[in-house]
Amino acid sequence: MQEWTRAHPPYRQIADRLLSDIAQGVHLPGSYLPSETALIARFQRSRRTVRRALETMADLEIVVAVQSKGWMVRPLDDHQGPTLLHRYQEIAEDLSRRIAAGRYPLGSFLPGELELAQAYQCSRPTMRKALRLLQEQGHITCLKGIGRRIVHTGPQTAAQGSPPAAPSPR
Numbered sequence: 820m821q822e823w824t825r826a827h828p829p830y831r832q833i834a835d836r837l838l839s840d841i842a843q844g845v846h847l848p849g850s851y852l853p854s855e856t857a858l859i860a861r862f863q864r865s866r867r868t869v870r871r872a873l874e875t876m877a878d879l880e881i882v883v884a885v886q887s888k889g890w891m892v893r894p895l896d897d898h899q900g901p902t903l904l905h906r907y908q909e910i911a912e913d914l915s916r917r918i919a920a921g922r923y924p925l926g927s928f929l930p931g932e933l934e935l936a937q938a939y940q941c942s943r944p945t946m947r948k949a950l951r952l953l954q955e956q957g958h959i960t961c962l963k964g965i966g967r968r969i970v971h972t973g974p975q976t977a978a979q980g981s982p983p984a985a986p987s988p989r
Contacts, residue, residue, distance in 0.1 A: 833862050833872035838881065841892055849894040851906060852882065853940040907948035910939050911956075914949065918958055918969055928966040929959060 827835070837858075840846050852858070858869045873890050876882045882890045888906055914935075917923060929935065929950075936946040950967060953959045959967045 829862075829864055830868050830871040830875060833858070833864065833869060834875045836862075837872065837876060841881065846892050848892050850892055851885075851888065851909075852890045852892065854889060854942065856942070857940045906941055907945050907952065910935075910941065910946065910949035911952040913939075914953055915956070915958055918971075923969050925969050925971075927969050929969070931966065 837846070837852065846852055852873070853861070855866060855869055855873075858873075859866055862869060873882060873884070877884060877890075881893060883893055885891050914923075914929070923929060930938070932943060932946050932950065935950075936943045939946065939949075950959065950961075954961060954967070957971050958969065960970045961967050
């Protein structure tokens with residue numbers, strides 16, 4: 820549970836803690852802060868208080884609100900503006916990199932949707948969209964009632980054709 824002081828209003832204390840996280844490298848420039856829902860749970864404050872903290876940080880030009888995506892820590896070189904990828908696309912790219920690096924070997928199963936959503940600090944629908952994108956790209960296949968299996972670990976090329984189908988569960 821968070822300890823709060825009366826020296827500053829709660830929104831300032833939340834902003835200060837997020838600024839501290841950014842300074843310590845927890846949230847890197849160009850990355851997104853956890854969802855408002857995750858911040859509400861972390862700080863045990865109302866959505867309005869959390870949003871006011873984020874708006875205060877935006878006024879200081881530390882974060883920027885990106886519609887339908889969340890709050891992004893401003894890149895050090897902000898000439899490029901916010902990234903064009905949605906959160907689910909970023910998650911799918913990260914999982915794809917992990918698959919290619921061997922973190923999830925061919926034939927293994929990904930962790931469950933809820934576990935991944937918690938690890939990426941996103942909602943389950945966002946994680947579902949990321950997993951659906953991985954499936955459309957041919958990296959995973961969904962086995963109903965069992966899980967999502969890795970079926971392709973590298974970039975898709977014309978010479979490779981489609982990824983191999985997952986074996987039937989016994």
